[in-house]
Amino acid sequence: MRLKLLVLLLVSNCAFLTAQTNGNQGVINGKVIDKNTKQPVPYVNVAVMEDNKIVTGGLTQENGNFTIKGLALKKYTIEIQFIGYKKITQEVTLSENNKTANLNTIAIEEEAVQLAGVEIVKERSTIEQKIDRKVVNVGKDLIASGNTASEILNNVPTVSVDPQTKELSLRGNSNVRVLIDGKPSNIDAAQLLQQIPSSSIKQIELITNPSAKYNPEGMSGIINIILHKNSQEGFNGSINSGVTFGITPKTNSALNLNYKVGKVNFYTNYGLNHGKNANEGYINSYRPLFENKQEFGGDNLNTSHLVKLGMDYYIDEKNTISFYTNQNLVNGSGDGYTNINYDSLLLRDSQQLSYSETDNYTQTYDLAYKHDFAKKGETLDFQANFSNTDSPENSDYIFNQVNPNSTRVTTNDIERDTDYLQINLDYVNPLSETVKLEVGAETRIQKITNNFDETISEPSETYNRVGNSNFVFTRNIHSFYTNIGKQWKKWSVQAGVRLEQYEIDGDFENVVTSTTPSENINDRSNIEDDIFAIYPSLFFNYKASDKDSFNFNFSRRVDRPSIGQISPIREWTTPLVESRGNPTLEPQFTNSFEVNYTRTTKIGSVTAGVFYRQINDEIGRVIYKNPDNVNQDIISYDNFDDNNTVGTEISANLKLATWWSVNASSDAYFRTVKGTVQNANTQAQERAEADVVAFNIRMNHNFVATKKLRFNLFAMYRGRDLGLQFEREPMYRMDIGSTYTILKGKGSITARFNDVFETMNFAFDGNIPYRQTGAFYWESQTFYVGFNYMFGGGKNSAMQRKQRDQNETQGSGGLL
Known part of the structure; x- marks a missing residue:
């Protein structure tokens, strides 16, 4: 095409000079539009031919107009x-009496055969190892494994999604950051992943050891989800809807719309989740003289709406400005029960009933600007993101005791408000064909206000207690980074450093008034911290051949305490256990090392790796007696001694036959768990540790029955895990599903049966500080049926395709 265009322009110039010499002034003009959308089509080839040979020609402008001048007065074919x-x-004749031929508006029609969807999707997923990340190119096999990003990720090697909470973990660690198109999201990752359709995902990047470019939070790394970029003219979109049948049905729907006209691209997304989830469980406690059985359960009804509105304005081929806003509203309600039955007749059995109403409203506003310099690959990106989250909660606890009968009612009103501002500036400059420089700066400013009102009363009015806790927390982080990469022959290296200033300030006030004077409290405390830290990173990649590559990398990471981990306001409570934070908690630093080897064969690729983590001031759980209630334990957090973790993993992406492909992975982790437990006999706090070996394996098989029908079989096994207090029993499950393509490839119907044998549950057995056994159950066995459809028309705009090439740095046109 480029050669034809070059010849066309060359001939055009020659013909133009000849026409000028001869004094001819013939002109042909017109306008080209799309027949369906009625929108102008830029960069259309207009050829002027004579005797089947090109005489001259040109291209339509952005508004679809074209003008060809300097033509000899004769007959032409256009x-x-x-x-x-x-x-x-069209045939055109120019003469002395008619030197100008106006073709008026010409409507061009799309070919009958069109691409199914925005982009061509490969049959099966492929995995490639890059210098600082592993890239999973999503194919139809992964799309068939689920209709949401959450379900796809659960089939990606080394990634797990908790079936009940939807919490994401990488390499067995839940301290992982989620990016969408390289940008952070202020929406809870568990919710966001439920509202991104699987068909919208192009790639999944597993950055287990991020470079200095990324902020260093999250011990296990980063998962970056890259969405398909809509580069079509006119109006198009997709709809995704499904129902999950468990104890009660649950719905999950998403609508994506996009409209591009000229230099402006408008888009909107809407996601809806609605459903009730049930759970239950028990704990048997063999504490001497206090032997008991706790039974608990409940239902949670949640409805969430996620709306995104945005636009891209392509100022010219070098400059783009984008803006979007997210509006996320979640309404939740729940009721639960906890029954405690003691073996001893001297102890009173009890029951606690709970009722809660929660709201969460997050509004996000994002402005981005991108400039491409004249030099290829040299870019400047600016982004400013502001969000506010308001999440009130109201909970009632009714505590009943028998023999004698008594009732106590506790009401909790919680107000949480969070403001967050993030500003980024990134510059990339290819200094040569083999050297690339990256520099950037980032500022993050966060303020959290948490107000907790508690009222405790008894119907007899013999006891009343009113408390108010207020916690105001600010966190400011300012950073600068630089990366430089070099390639030579079979080697490539990237080195970088990130400098970061971390400042926090928190004020806590607690006031309690009670009819029992000894319970009156008037307490105020302050926490401050100011830390300057350096985070280096280093990556080596050696490509021994087209089939073999080796990768070594190192980076320093940090796990900063979250607001829930440091807030002294209690998070939840039962008659025997209460959870609260520790205001004195310090950040945890990790030095992470990795070595990976990738082998590519005719049937796919296999990657094997070993990693080692050196952890300083490790954050762990601590359990101690509530000084205000001897029958209740408090679960909190503390910093412990340094720790080490070593692990190995292997993953394979293989096409075993034309009709059968498989993604498989297994990993093993060796670590020492440290923490503080309370001695059951002396009641003293004691440090404890345990050596742990954890093993996980998963397989995702895809079978192609016909061009339209495919089947999926997924199985996973999560081996036993040992903590300081208990041993978690193995967990395993198997899912089966199928996908049928309809509507000429633009639609699909998916059905899936999860946890076929209903084996997925959490069970434990422990001996510290005393013997305990228990299990937790949720709606693991479900049946899902969903429908996905992509619609709209239009063809790719050349300018927009160019703007969209760098998928990793463009974040528009999708959910975020």
Whole structure:
């Protein structure tokens, strides 16, 4: 195509000079539009031909107009041609009496055969190892494994999604950051992943050891989800809807719309989740003289709405400005029960009933600007993101005791408000064909206000207690980074450093008034911290051959305490256990090392790796007696001694037959768990540790029955895990599903049966500080049926395709 265009322009110039010499002034003009959308089509080839040979020609402008001047006065054939459209031919005659031929508006029509969807999707997923990340190119096999990003990720090697809470973990660690198109999201990852359709995902990047470019939070790394970029003219979109049948049905729907006209691209997304989830469980406690059995359960009803509105304005081929806003509203309600039955007749059995109403409203506003310099690959990106989250909660606890009968009512009103501002500036400059420089700066400013009101009363009015706790927390982080990469022959290296200033300030006030004077409290405390830290990173990659590559990398990471981990306001409570934070908690630093080897064969690729983590001031759980209630334990957090973790993993992406492909992975982790437990006999706090070996394996098989029908079989096994207090029993499950393509490839119907044998549950057995056994159950066995459809028309705009090439740095047109 480029050669034809070059010849066309060359001939055009020659013909133009000849026409000028002869004094001829013939002109042909017109306008080209899309027949369906009625929108102008830029960069269409207009060829002027004589005797089947090109005489001259040109391209339509952004508004679809074209003008060809300097033509000899004779008869011509005009050919109008554009990729994906039917060719149009017209005859034109120029003469002394008619030197200008106006073709008026020409409507071109798309070819009958169109691409199914925005982009071509490969049959099966492929995995490639890059210098600082592992890239999973999502194919139809992964899309068939689920209709949401959450379900796809659960089939990606080394990634797990908790079936009940939807919490994401990488390499067995839940301290992982989620990015969408390289940008952070202020929406809870568990919720966000439920509202991104699987068909919208192009790639999944597993950055287990991020470079200095990324902020260093999250011990286990980063998962970056890259969405398909909509580069079509006109109006198009997709709809995704499904129902999950468990104890009660649950719905999950998403609508994506996109409209591009000229230099402006508008888009909107809407996601809806609604459903009730049930759970239950028990704990048997063999504490001497206090032997008991706790039974608990409940239902949670949640409805969430996620709306995104945005636009991209392509100022010219070098400059783009984008803006979007997210509006996320979640309404939740729940009721639960906890029954405690003691073996001893001297102890009173009890029951606690709970009722809660929660709201969460997050509004996000994002402005981005991108400039491409004249030098290829040299770019400047600016982004400013502001969000506010308001999440009130109201809970009632009714505590009943028998023999004698008594009732106590506790009401909790919680107000949480969070403001967050993030500003980024990133500059990339290829200094040569083999050297690339990256520099950037980032500022993050966060303020959290948490107010907790508690009222405790007894119907007899003999006891009343009113408390108020207020916690105001600010966190400011300012950073600067630089990366430089070099390639030579079979080697590539990237080295970088990130400098970061971390400042926090927190004020806590607690006031309690009670009819029992000894319970009156008037307490106020302050926490401050100011830390300057350096985070280096280093990556080596050696490509021994087309089939073999080796990768070594190192980076320093940090796990900063979250607001829930440091807030002294209690998070939840039962008659025997209460959870609260520790205001004195310090950040945890990790030095992470990795070595990976990738082998590519005719049937796919296999990657094996070993990693080692050196952890300083490790954050862990601590359990101690509530000084205000001897029958209640408090679960909190503390910093412990340094720790080490070593692990190995292997993953394979293989096509065993034309009709059968498989993604498989297994990993093993060796670590020492440290923490503080309370001695059951002396009641003293004691440090404890335990050596742990954890093993996980998963397989995802895809079978192609016909061009339209495919089946999926997924199985996973999560081996036993040992903590300081208990041993978690193995967990395993198997899912089966199928996908049928309809509507000429633009639609699909998916059905899936999860946890076929209903084996997925959490069970434990422990001996510290005393013997305990228990199990937790949720709606693991479910049946899902969903429908996905992509609609709209239009063909790719050349300018927009160019703007969209760098998928990793463009974040528009999708959920975020």
